[in-house]
Amino acid sequence: MTESKVINLNIDEFKKEVLESKLPVLVDFWAPWCMPCQMMAPILDSLSIAMAGKIKVAKVDIENPSNEVLAVVYQIQSIPNMKLFKDGKVIGEFIGLRELEVIKDEIEQLIK
Amino acid sequence: MTSSQSLDLVIVGTGPAGLTAALYAARYKLNALSIGQIDGGLMSEAHKICNFPTELSISGLDLTSKMKANALSQGAIIENGKVKDITKGENSFEVILDNKEKYFTKTILLATGTKHRQLGLKNENKFIGRGISYCATCDGMLFKNKIVAVIGGSDSALTSALYLAEIASKVYIIYRGKALRGEPAWLEKINNKKNIEIILNTNLKNLIGEEKLISVELDQPYQNQPLLNLDGIFVEIGTEPDHGDYIKNLGIELDNNNYIKVDSSQKTNIRGIWAAGDITNASNNFRQIITACAEGAIAAESINRYIQLL
Numbered sequence: 350m351t352e353s354k355v356i357n358l359n360i361d362e363f364k365k366e367v368l369e370s371k372l373p374v375l376v377d378f379w380a381p382w383c384m385p386c387q388m389m390a391p392i393l394d395s396l397s398i399a400m401a402g403k404i405k406v407a408k409v410d411i412e413n414p415s416n417e418v419l420a421v422v423y424q425i426q427s428i429p430n431m432k433l434f435k436d437g438k439v440i441g442e443f444i445g446l447r448e449l450e451v452i453k454d455e456i457e458q459l460i461k
Numbered sequence: 462m463t464s465s466q467s468l469d470l471v472i473v474g475t476g477p478a479g480l481t482a483a484l485y486a487a488r489y490k491l492n493a494l495s496i497g498q499i500d501g502g503l504m505s506e507a508h509k510i511c512n513f514p515t516e517l518s519i520s521g522l523d524l525t526s527k528m529k530a531n532a533l534s535q536g537a538i539i540e541n542g543k544v545k546d547i548t549k550g551e552n553s554f555e556v557i558l559d560n561k562e563k564y565f566t567k568t569i570l571l572a573t574g575t576k577h578r579q580l581g582l583k584n585e586n587k588f589i590g591r592g593i594s595y596c597a598t599c600d601g602m603l604f605k606n607k608i609v610a611v612i613g614g615s616d617s618a619l620t621s622a623l624y625l626a627e628i629a630s631k632v633y634i635i636y637r638g639k640a641l642r643g644e645p646a647w648l649e650k651i652n653n654k655k656n657i658e659i660i661l662n663t664n665l666k667n668l669i670g671e672e673k674l675i676s677v678e679l680d681q682p683y684q685n686q687p688l689l690n691l692d693g694i695f696v697e698i699g700t701e702p703d704h705g706d707y708i709k710n711l712g713i714e715l716d717n718n719n720y721i722k723v724d725s726s727q728k729t730n731i732r733g734i735w736a737a738g739d740i741t742n743a744s745n746n747f748r749q750i751i752t753a754c755a756e757g758a759i760a761a762e763s764i765n766r767y768i769q770l771l
Contacts, residue, residue: 383600425603427590
Protein backbone atom coordinates (compact mmCIF):
# COMPACT_ATOMS: atom_id res chain seq x y z
CA MET A 350 0.00 0.00 0.00
CA THR A 351 1.22 3.49 -0.82
CA GLU A 352 2.12 5.47 2.22
CA SER A 353 -0.20 8.14 3.61
CA LYS A 354 0.64 11.68 2.59
CA VAL A 355 -1.16 13.28 5.53
CA ILE A 356 0.95 15.91 7.26
CA ASN A 357 0.66 16.64 10.96
CA LEU A 358 0.83 20.36 11.55
CA ASN A 359 1.43 22.61 14.48
CA ILE A 360 0.70 26.30 14.68
CA ASP A 361 4.18 27.34 13.48
CA GLU A 362 3.79 25.47 10.20
CA PHE A 363 0.14 26.38 9.61
CA LYS A 364 0.77 29.62 7.72
CA LYS A 365 3.29 28.16 5.30
CA GLU A 366 1.65 24.76 4.77
CA VAL A 367 -1.99 25.86 4.66
CA LEU A 368 -2.51 29.59 4.18
CA GLU A 369 0.30 30.00 1.65
CA SER A 370 -0.14 26.64 -0.06
CA LYS A 371 -0.45 26.58 -3.83
CA LEU A 372 -2.67 23.49 -3.64
CA PRO A 373 -5.96 23.48 -1.73
CA VAL A 374 -5.51 21.94 1.72
CA LEU A 375 -7.98 19.86 3.71
CA VAL A 376 -7.24 20.44 7.39
CA ASP A 377 -8.66 17.97 9.90
CA PHE A 378 -8.99 19.49 13.36
CA TRP A 379 -9.06 16.46 15.63
CA ALA A 380 -8.18 15.12 19.06
CA PRO A 381 -7.20 11.68 20.31
CA TRP A 382 -10.12 11.47 22.77
CA CYS A 383 -12.68 11.41 19.97
CA MET A 384 -13.55 8.03 18.42
CA PRO A 385 -15.03 9.46 15.20
CA CYS A 386 -11.70 11.32 14.75
CA GLN A 387 -9.83 8.04 15.14
CA MET A 388 -12.14 6.38 12.61
CA MET A 389 -11.57 9.28 10.20
CA ALA A 390 -7.77 8.86 10.28
CA PRO A 391 -7.48 5.89 7.86
CA ILE A 392 -10.03 7.54 5.55
CA LEU A 393 -7.87 10.68 5.42
CA ASP A 394 -4.80 8.53 4.75
CA SER A 395 -6.58 7.02 1.73
CA LEU A 396 -7.86 10.44 0.65
CA SER A 397 -4.34 11.88 0.72
CA ILE A 398 -3.22 9.15 -1.67
CA ALA A 399 -6.32 9.25 -3.90
CA MET A 400 -6.16 13.04 -4.30
CA ALA A 401 -2.38 13.49 -4.34
CA GLY A 402 -1.44 16.37 -6.65
CA LYS A 403 -4.92 17.89 -6.36
CA ILE A 404 -5.04 18.70 -2.66
CA LYS A 405 -2.91 18.33 0.44
CA VAL A 406 -4.35 16.69 3.54
CA ALA A 407 -3.21 17.95 6.94
CA LYS A 408 -4.13 17.30 10.55
CA VAL A 409 -4.06 19.60 13.55
CA ASP A 410 -4.24 17.93 16.97
CA ILE A 411 -6.15 20.42 19.08
CA GLU A 412 -5.27 18.59 22.29
CA ASN A 413 -1.80 20.08 21.86
CA PRO A 414 -2.08 23.31 23.90
CA SER A 415 -0.07 25.30 21.36
CA ASN A 416 -2.68 24.49 18.70
CA GLU A 417 -5.60 25.66 20.83
CA VAL A 418 -5.48 29.10 19.28
CA LEU A 419 -6.15 27.57 15.84
CA ALA A 420 -9.29 25.91 17.23
CA VAL A 421 -10.39 29.32 18.52
CA VAL A 422 -9.56 31.23 15.33
CA TYR A 423 -11.38 28.71 13.15
CA GLN A 424 -14.26 28.39 15.66
CA ILE A 425 -13.98 24.64 16.06
CA GLN A 426 -16.86 23.51 18.28
CA SER A 427 -17.19 19.91 17.20
CA ILE A 428 -14.69 17.34 16.00
CA PRO A 429 -13.73 15.89 13.64
CA ASN A 430 -14.01 19.18 11.80
CA MET A 431 -12.39 19.32 8.39
CA LYS A 432 -11.97 22.60 6.59
CA LEU A 433 -10.92 22.97 2.99
CA PHE A 434 -8.57 25.93 2.44
CA LYS A 435 -7.84 27.50 -0.92
CA ASP A 436 -5.67 30.61 -1.32
CA GLY A 437 -5.73 31.04 2.45
CA LYS A 438 -9.50 31.04 2.69
CA VAL A 439 -11.94 28.41 3.93
CA ILE A 440 -14.03 27.26 0.97
CA GLY A 441 -15.68 24.24 2.53
CA GLU A 442 -16.34 22.56 5.84
CA PHE A 443 -17.11 18.96 6.82
CA ILE A 444 -18.25 18.16 10.34
CA GLY A 445 -18.29 14.56 11.55
CA LEU A 446 -17.24 11.24 10.09
CA ARG A 447 -17.42 10.99 6.29
CA GLU A 448 -17.03 8.05 3.94
CA LEU A 449 -14.03 8.25 1.60
CA GLU A 450 -16.04 8.46 -1.63
CA VAL A 451 -18.45 11.02 -0.14
CA ILE A 452 -15.78 13.46 1.04
CA LYS A 453 -13.78 12.96 -2.16
CA ASP A 454 -16.78 13.86 -4.31
CA GLU A 455 -17.61 16.89 -2.18
CA ILE A 456 -14.03 18.16 -2.36
CA GLU A 457 -13.87 17.63 -6.11
CA GLN A 458 -16.99 19.77 -6.53
CA LEU A 459 -15.47 22.52 -4.38
CA ILE A 460 -12.11 22.70 -6.16
CA LYS A 461 -13.49 22.44 -9.70
CA MET B 462 -11.44 -10.54 3.32
CA THR B 463 -12.48 -10.99 -0.28
CA SER B 464 -15.99 -10.11 -1.30
CA SER B 465 -16.78 -13.25 -3.26
CA GLN B 466 -16.45 -15.82 -0.50
CA SER B 467 -19.50 -17.00 1.38
CA LEU B 468 -19.43 -16.31 5.08
CA ASP B 469 -21.11 -18.03 8.00
CA LEU B 470 -21.98 -14.77 9.66
CA VAL B 471 -21.95 -11.02 9.07
CA ILE B 472 -22.20 -8.95 12.24
CA VAL B 473 -23.52 -5.48 11.51
CA GLY B 474 -22.35 -3.05 14.20
CA THR B 475 -19.22 -2.78 16.31
CA GLY B 476 -20.60 -1.65 19.65
CA PRO B 477 -20.53 -3.86 22.76
CA ALA B 478 -23.08 -6.34 21.35
CA GLY B 479 -21.31 -6.67 18.00
CA LEU B 480 -17.81 -6.87 19.49
CA THR B 481 -18.84 -9.51 22.03
CA ALA B 482 -20.58 -11.54 19.33
CA ALA B 483 -17.42 -11.23 17.21
CA LEU B 484 -15.35 -12.57 20.10
CA TYR B 485 -17.65 -15.57 20.63
CA ALA B 486 -18.00 -16.25 16.90
CA ALA B 487 -14.19 -16.27 16.59
CA ARG B 488 -13.93 -18.79 19.41
CA TYR B 489 -16.58 -20.94 17.70
CA LYS B 490 -14.34 -20.73 14.61
CA LEU B 491 -17.18 -19.34 12.51
CA ASN B 492 -16.21 -17.68 9.28
CA ALA B 493 -17.49 -14.31 10.44
CA LEU B 494 -17.02 -10.69 9.47
CA SER B 495 -17.95 -7.63 11.55
CA ILE B 496 -18.77 -4.36 9.85
CA GLY B 497 -19.26 -1.12 11.76
CA GLN B 498 -18.90 2.61 11.34
CA ILE B 499 -17.62 3.66 14.75
CA ASP B 500 -15.77 1.23 16.98
CA GLY B 501 -17.70 0.99 20.22
CA GLY B 502 -20.69 2.88 18.83
CA LEU B 503 -22.31 5.07 21.46
CA MET B 504 -20.20 3.36 24.13
CA SER B 505 -17.16 5.14 22.67
CA GLU B 506 -18.71 8.48 23.67
CA ALA B 507 -19.15 7.64 27.34
CA HIS B 508 -16.92 9.83 29.45
CA LYS B 509 -16.95 7.56 32.46
CA ILE B 510 -18.32 4.05 32.96
CA CYS B 511 -18.54 2.85 36.54
CA ASN B 512 -21.02 -0.03 36.22
CA PHE B 513 -19.09 -2.49 34.09
CA PRO B 514 -18.20 -5.26 36.56
CA THR B 515 -14.50 -5.57 35.75
CA GLU B 516 -13.78 -1.83 35.69
CA LEU B 517 -13.60 0.55 38.62
CA SER B 518 -13.92 3.48 36.27
CA ILE B 519 -13.14 3.51 32.58
CA SER B 520 -13.76 5.75 29.58
CA GLY B 521 -15.91 4.48 26.73
CA LEU B 522 -12.91 4.86 24.44
CA ASP B 523 -10.75 2.60 26.61
CA LEU B 524 -13.48 -0.01 27.13
CA THR B 525 -14.00 -0.05 23.35
CA SER B 526 -10.29 -0.60 22.77
CA LYS B 527 -10.26 -3.48 25.23
CA MET B 528 -13.30 -5.17 23.70
CA LYS B 529 -11.98 -4.77 20.18
CA ALA B 530 -8.48 -5.98 21.11
CA ASN B 531 -9.98 -9.02 22.82
CA ALA B 532 -12.12 -9.92 19.78
CA LEU B 533 -9.16 -9.41 17.41
CA SER B 534 -6.86 -11.51 19.58
CA GLN B 535 -9.31 -14.40 19.22
CA GLY B 536 -9.23 -14.07 15.45
CA ALA B 537 -12.22 -11.84 14.75
CA ILE B 538 -12.20 -9.88 11.50
CA ILE B 539 -13.53 -6.34 11.85
CA GLU B 540 -13.94 -3.88 9.00
CA ASN B 541 -14.95 -0.25 9.09
CA GLY B 542 -17.81 0.57 6.80
CA LYS B 543 -21.51 1.14 6.54
CA VAL B 544 -24.00 -1.51 5.50
CA LYS B 545 -26.28 -0.01 2.89
CA ASP B 546 -28.46 -2.95 2.02
CA ILE B 547 -29.18 -6.55 2.93
CA THR B 548 -31.19 -8.78 0.64
CA LYS B 549 -32.40 -12.31 1.19
CA GLY B 550 -31.59 -14.96 -1.39
CA GLU B 551 -32.63 -18.57 -1.41
CA ASN B 552 -30.01 -19.91 0.97
CA SER B 553 -28.02 -16.84 1.86
CA PHE B 554 -28.08 -13.11 2.34
CA GLU B 555 -26.29 -10.50 0.30
CA VAL B 556 -24.78 -7.63 2.27
CA ILE B 557 -23.89 -4.49 0.34
CA LEU B 558 -21.71 -1.77 1.80
CA ASP B 559 -21.70 1.94 1.05
CA ASN B 560 -18.44 1.50 -0.87
CA LYS B 561 -20.27 -1.07 -3.08
CA GLU B 562 -18.44 -4.08 -1.65
CA LYS B 563 -20.64 -7.18 -1.40
CA TYR B 564 -20.62 -10.20 0.87
CA PHE B 565 -22.66 -13.38 0.88
CA THR B 566 -23.46 -14.92 4.22
CA LYS B 567 -25.54 -17.68 5.77
CA THR B 568 -26.56 -15.63 8.77
CA ILE B 569 -26.75 -12.02 9.91
CA LEU B 570 -26.52 -10.47 13.33
CA LEU B 571 -27.92 -6.95 13.53
CA ALA B 572 -26.22 -5.00 16.31
CA THR B 573 -26.48 -1.42 15.08
CA GLY B 574 -27.66 -0.04 18.39
CA THR B 575 -29.21 3.34 18.82
CA LYS B 576 -28.52 6.90 17.76
CA HIS B 577 -29.00 10.22 19.53
CA ARG B 578 -32.46 11.64 19.42
CA GLN B 579 -32.54 15.20 18.08
CA LEU B 580 -34.47 18.08 19.62
CA GLY B 581 -36.56 18.52 16.50
CA LEU B 582 -36.15 22.29 16.52
CA LYS B 583 -35.84 24.54 13.52
CA ASN B 584 -32.19 25.30 12.64
CA GLU B 585 -30.96 22.33 14.69
CA ASN B 586 -28.96 20.86 11.81
CA LYS B 587 -27.53 24.27 10.93
CA PHE B 588 -26.07 24.61 14.41
CA ILE B 589 -24.51 21.13 14.62
CA GLY B 590 -20.84 21.85 15.19
CA ARG B 591 -21.71 25.50 15.68
CA GLY B 592 -22.99 25.30 19.20
CA ILE B 593 -24.93 22.04 19.20
CA SER B 594 -23.24 18.79 20.08
CA TYR B 595 -24.50 15.30 20.82
CA CYS B 596 -21.19 14.14 22.33
CA ALA B 597 -19.78 15.87 25.40
CA THR B 598 -16.75 13.60 25.46
CA CYS B 599 -15.86 14.55 21.86
CA ASP B 600 -16.57 18.27 21.96
CA GLY B 601 -16.51 19.25 25.63
CA MET B 602 -12.88 20.43 25.57
CA LEU B 603 -13.80 23.01 22.94
CA PHE B 604 -15.92 24.84 25.52
CA LYS B 605 -13.18 25.68 28.01
CA ASN B 606 -14.40 28.44 30.37
CA LYS B 607 -17.59 28.83 28.33
CA ILE B 608 -21.24 28.59 29.31
CA VAL B 609 -22.99 25.43 28.19
CA ALA B 610 -26.25 23.58 28.78
CA VAL B 611 -26.99 19.90 28.82
CA ILE B 612 -30.48 19.07 27.65
CA GLY B 613 -31.94 16.00 29.35
CA GLY B 614 -32.19 14.33 32.75
CA SER B 615 -30.95 10.76 32.29
CA ASP B 616 -27.67 9.15 33.29
CA SER B 617 -26.06 10.24 30.02
CA ALA B 618 -27.17 13.82 30.63
CA LEU B 619 -25.83 13.79 34.18
CA THR B 620 -22.46 12.26 33.32
CA SER B 621 -22.09 14.73 30.45
CA ALA B 622 -22.88 17.61 32.82
CA LEU B 623 -20.33 16.38 35.36
CA TYR B 624 -17.67 16.08 32.67
CA LEU B 625 -18.47 19.53 31.26
CA ALA B 626 -18.45 21.09 34.75
CA GLU B 627 -14.69 20.37 34.87
CA ILE B 628 -14.14 22.33 31.66
CA ALA B 629 -16.83 24.97 31.22
CA SER B 630 -17.32 27.89 33.59
CA LYS B 631 -21.01 27.16 33.96
CA VAL B 632 -23.23 24.20 33.09
CA TYR B 633 -27.01 24.36 33.03
CA ILE B 634 -29.01 21.17 32.99
CA ILE B 635 -32.32 21.82 31.26
CA TYR B 636 -34.86 19.07 31.72
CA ARG B 637 -38.54 18.85 30.87
CA GLY B 638 -39.37 16.66 33.89
CA LYS B 639 -39.94 17.79 37.45
CA ALA B 640 -36.89 15.92 38.80
CA LEU B 641 -33.67 14.54 37.28
CA ARG B 642 -33.93 10.78 36.84
CA GLY B 643 -30.35 9.43 36.75
CA GLU B 644 -28.68 7.07 39.22
CA PRO B 645 -28.56 8.49 42.79
CA ALA B 646 -24.75 8.16 42.68
CA TRP B 647 -24.60 10.69 39.82
CA LEU B 648 -27.29 12.94 41.34
CA GLU B 649 -25.25 13.29 44.50
CA LYS B 650 -22.22 14.40 42.50
CA ILE B 651 -24.33 16.88 40.50
CA ASN B 652 -25.69 18.46 43.68
CA ASN B 653 -22.15 18.97 44.98
CA LYS B 654 -20.98 20.83 41.88
CA LYS B 655 -21.07 24.56 42.37
CA ASN B 656 -21.05 25.46 38.67
CA ILE B 657 -24.00 23.25 37.70
CA GLU B 658 -27.42 24.87 37.74
CA ILE B 659 -30.57 22.81 37.19
CA ILE B 660 -33.57 24.16 35.30
CA LEU B 661 -36.56 21.80 35.58
CA ASN B 662 -39.98 21.62 33.91
CA THR B 663 -38.53 23.43 30.92
CA ASN B 664 -38.16 22.74 27.21
CA LEU B 665 -36.20 24.54 24.51
CA LYS B 666 -38.40 26.46 22.14
CA ASN B 667 -35.95 28.14 19.78
CA LEU B 668 -32.28 28.12 18.87
CA ILE B 669 -30.92 31.61 18.32
CA GLY B 670 -27.81 32.78 16.49
CA GLU B 671 -26.42 33.67 13.08
CA GLU B 672 -23.10 31.94 12.43
CA LYS B 673 -23.26 30.07 15.70
CA LEU B 674 -25.60 29.47 18.58
CA ILE B 675 -25.65 32.35 21.07
CA SER B 676 -28.76 31.70 23.10
CA VAL B 677 -31.79 29.47 23.51
CA GLU B 678 -35.38 30.43 24.08
CA LEU B 679 -37.08 28.52 26.88
CA ASP B 680 -40.76 27.65 26.94
CA GLN B 681 -41.00 29.31 30.31
CA PRO B 682 -38.83 32.11 31.68
CA TYR B 683 -35.89 31.27 33.88
CA GLN B 684 -35.16 33.96 36.47
CA ASN B 685 -37.68 36.10 34.56
CA GLN B 686 -35.77 35.77 31.30
CA PRO B 687 -37.13 33.82 28.32
CA LEU B 688 -33.66 33.70 26.73
CA LEU B 689 -30.65 31.92 28.14
CA ASN B 690 -27.34 33.12 26.70
CA LEU B 691 -24.77 30.42 26.24
CA ASP B 692 -21.98 29.15 23.99
CA GLY B 693 -23.17 25.64 23.39
CA ILE B 694 -25.72 22.96 24.18
CA PHE B 695 -25.20 19.23 24.55
CA VAL B 696 -28.27 17.24 23.61
CA GLU B 697 -28.82 14.13 25.76
CA ILE B 698 -32.54 13.48 25.38
CA GLY B 699 -32.28 9.79 24.75
CA THR B 700 -31.76 7.52 21.83
CA GLU B 701 -33.75 5.75 19.15
CA PRO B 702 -33.07 2.56 17.20
CA ASP B 703 -30.54 3.04 14.43
CA HIS B 704 -31.63 0.82 11.60
CA GLY B 705 -31.28 0.99 7.87
CA ASP B 706 -34.08 0.72 5.30
CA TYR B 707 -33.17 -2.93 4.84
CA ILE B 708 -34.93 -3.79 8.11
CA LYS B 709 -38.25 -2.92 6.54
CA ASN B 710 -37.45 -4.60 3.23
CA LEU B 711 -36.48 -7.82 4.98
CA GLY B 712 -39.76 -7.77 6.90
CA ILE B 713 -38.16 -7.78 10.34
CA GLU B 714 -40.72 -7.38 13.08
CA LEU B 715 -40.41 -4.33 15.35
CA ASP B 716 -42.10 -3.43 18.61
CA ASN B 717 -44.17 -0.28 19.10
CA ASN B 718 -41.04 1.80 19.69
CA ASN B 719 -39.27 0.43 16.60
CA TYR B 720 -36.90 -1.86 18.47
CA ILE B 721 -36.35 -5.27 16.87
CA LYS B 722 -38.40 -8.05 18.44
CA VAL B 723 -36.26 -11.05 19.38
CA ASP B 724 -36.87 -14.33 21.19
CA SER B 725 -34.79 -15.62 24.10
CA SER B 726 -32.05 -16.76 21.70
CA GLN B 727 -31.98 -13.30 20.02
CA LYS B 728 -33.61 -14.62 16.85
CA THR B 729 -35.76 -12.24 14.83
CA ASN B 730 -38.86 -13.39 12.95
CA ILE B 731 -36.73 -13.87 9.80
CA ARG B 732 -34.87 -17.20 9.56
CA GLY B 733 -31.12 -16.58 9.49
CA ILE B 734 -31.27 -13.13 11.10
CA TRP B 735 -30.52 -12.41 14.75
CA ALA B 736 -30.35 -9.09 16.57
CA ALA B 737 -28.50 -8.07 19.74
CA GLY B 738 -27.83 -5.03 21.89
CA ASP B 739 -29.63 -1.72 22.18
CA ILE B 740 -31.49 -2.23 18.92
CA THR B 741 -33.59 -5.05 20.40
CA ASN B 742 -36.41 -5.28 22.92
CA ALA B 743 -34.53 -7.95 24.89
CA SER B 744 -33.12 -6.09 27.89
CA ASN B 745 -36.41 -5.02 29.43
CA ASN B 746 -35.60 -1.57 27.97
CA PHE B 747 -32.52 -1.33 30.20
CA ARG B 748 -30.01 -1.02 27.34
CA GLN B 749 -26.73 -1.12 29.22
CA ILE B 750 -23.26 -2.07 27.95
CA ILE B 751 -23.39 -5.28 29.93
CA THR B 752 -26.83 -6.26 28.63
CA ALA B 753 -25.65 -5.59 25.07
CA CYS B 754 -22.61 -7.83 25.64
CA ALA B 755 -24.85 -10.57 27.02
CA GLU B 756 -27.19 -10.37 24.04
CA GLY B 757 -24.21 -10.53 21.67
CA ALA B 758 -22.93 -13.67 23.38
CA ILE B 759 -26.36 -15.37 23.37
CA ALA B 760 -26.84 -14.54 19.69
CA ALA B 761 -23.41 -15.91 18.71
CA GLU B 762 -24.08 -19.18 20.55
CA SER B 763 -27.47 -19.56 18.90
CA ILE B 764 -26.00 -18.75 15.46
CA ASN B 765 -23.24 -21.30 15.99
CA ARG B 766 -25.82 -23.99 16.76
CA TYR B 767 -27.79 -23.04 13.66
CA ILE B 768 -24.69 -23.15 11.43
CA GLN B 769 -23.64 -26.55 12.79
CA LEU B 770 -27.04 -28.00 11.82
CA LEU B 771 -27.07 -26.57 8.28
